[in-house]
Amino acid sequence: xxxxxxxxxxxxxxxxxxxxxxxxxxxxxxxxxxxxxxxxxxxxxxxxxxxxxxxxxxxxxxxxxxxxxxxxxxxxxxxxxxxxxxxxxxxxxxxxxxxxxxxxxxxxxxxxxxxxxxxxxxxxxxxxxxxxxxxxxxxxxxxxxxxxxxxxxxxxxxxxxxxxxxxxxxxxxxxxxxxxxxxxxxxxxxxxxxxxxxxxxxxxxxxxxxxxxxxxxxxxxxxxxxxxxxxxxxxxxxxxxxxxxxxxxxxxxxxxxxxxxxxxxxxxxxxxxxxxxxxxxxxxxxxxxxxxxxxxxxxxxxxxxxxxxxxxxxxxxxxxxxxxxxxxxxxxxxxxxxxxxxxxxxxxxxxxxxxxxxxxxxxxxxxxxxxxxxxxxxxxxxxxxxxxxxxxxxxxx
Numbered sequence: 001x002x003x004x005x006x007x008x009x010x011x012x013x014x015x016x017x018x019x020x021x022x023x024x025x026x027x028x029x030x031x032x033x034x035x036x037x038x039x040x041x042x043x044x045x046x047x048x049x050x051x052x053x054x055x056x057x058x059x060x061x062x063x064x065x066x067x068x069x070x071x072x073x074x075x076x077x078x079x080x081x082x083x084x085x086x087x088x089x090x091x092x093x094x095x096x097x098x099x100x101x102x103x104x105x106x107x108x109x110x111x112x113x114x115x116x117x118x119x120x121x122x123x124x125x126x127x128x129x130x131x132x133x134x135x136x137x138x139x140x141x142x143x144x145x146x147x148x149x150x151x152x153x154x155x156x157x158x159x160x161x162x163x164x165x166x167x168x169x170x171x172x173x174x175x176x177x178x179x180x181x182x183x184x185x186x187x188x189x190x191x192x193x194x195x196x197x198x199x200x201x202x203x204x205x206x207x208x209x210x211x212x213x214x215x216x217x218x219x220x221x222x223x224x225x226x227x228x229x230x231x232x233x234x235x236x237x238x239x240x241x242x243x244x245x246x247x248x249x250x251x252x253x254x255x256x257x258x259x260x261x262x263x264x265x266x267x268x269x270x271x272x273x274x275x276x277x278x279x280x281x282x283x284x285x286x287x288x289x290x291x292x293x294x295x296x297x298x299x300x301x302x303x304x305x306x307x308x309x310x311x312x313x314x315x316x317x318x319x320x321x322x323x324x325x326x327x328x329x330x331x332x333x334x335x336x337x338x339x340x341x342x343x344x345x346x347x348x349x350x351x352x353x354x355x356x357x358x359x360x361x362x363x364x365x366x367x368x369x370x371x372x373x374x375x376x377x378x379x380x381x382x383x384x385x386x387x388x389x390x391x392x393x394x395x396x397x
Contacts, residue, residue: 150279178259
């Protein structure tokens with residue numbers, strides 16, 4: 001760090017500030033006790049421009065966001081800022097991220113963790129997190145290796161993460177026409193949805209139709225499956241390609257929650273994806289199906305690097321449980337992510353009509369967050385951020 005400013009809400013935290021400076025190997029940090037607005041005035045007076053700032057907002061709420069805007073006016077572009085504090089407020093957290101703050105850590109935060117996060121160079125993907133390294137809009141197809149492996153849970157929670165924190169405008173399309181549960185899970189009511197396309201493919205798809213199909217869950221847009229059980233209509237692969245192409249006109253991230261069936265239009269959706277997330281479990285049926293699917297993906301010329309294997313319910317003990325290394329050997333690919341076995345959190349989220357990410361901190365929430373971060377090219381959360389789950393801050397105001 002070239003220069004470090006630590007803004008403290010209270011003099012009693014000066015020892016913590018000195019530990020932070022030592023952890024970051026900064027011998028002469030600028031330490032200021034006061035509000036962000038007062039710190040902004042101090043910077044203007046002394047014509048200082050620190051390269052790194054740690055901002056302790058204490059118990060200040062959303063009103064502090066305006067003061068942070070004042071502080072930002074005194075900083076050079078590229079200044080790295082981490083906020084810490086005692087306030088548990090999802091709107092505050094979102095406001096901080098929207099203003100370019102790297103992260104918000106609950107106090108007492110480990111000074112070493114804060115220093116590490118503050119000093120880490122920004123990843124290449126951070127400049128444009130809503131597109132791939134090739135400049136494409138991101139299309140994520142989620143599929144279960146075996147029925148019940150949890151692709152829909154992973155898709156929904158990853159979509160929520162991207163919409164709130166990492167990836168720009170995001171839509172999730174529940175393409176399980178017969179048994180899709182995204183709308184039910186979030187308690188969304190929508191008389192339209194994916195049936196507008198599946199039932200009447202001859203009408204084609206355009207931006208106007210997309211607007212009618214979409215239901216909103218905060219910043220996350222959702223195209224729902226029918227509420228009632230219906231016969232699956234004939235859907236052409238071209239209709240799916242047109243849908244994805246039209247969604248790219250309005251969204252940075254398109255999440256396709258695919259059903260556990262193998263039809264030409266499902267294959268077309270997989271081929272349209274920039275990343276294909278294959279969710280499996282470490283038991284015989286799931287691994288066997290995953291291996292079959294990997295062979296089909298190769299036949300479809302889907303590059304191996306676009307496939308993201310995820311092991312769900314990691315740590316569960318099944319009668320036929322196998323090792324991750326056996327999955328990798330049989331499927332010819334590396335396990336890149338694991339999701340904790342946490343039925344309790346999933347049931348609690350369903351009961352509250354919310355996502356796992358919005359509940360109190362859990363290992364599952366951290367695992368899903370790291371999956372979302374990996375998708376946009378960010379490193380996994382570690383230290384205090386991972387232990388607290390950070391998403392535990394995200395209780396609806």
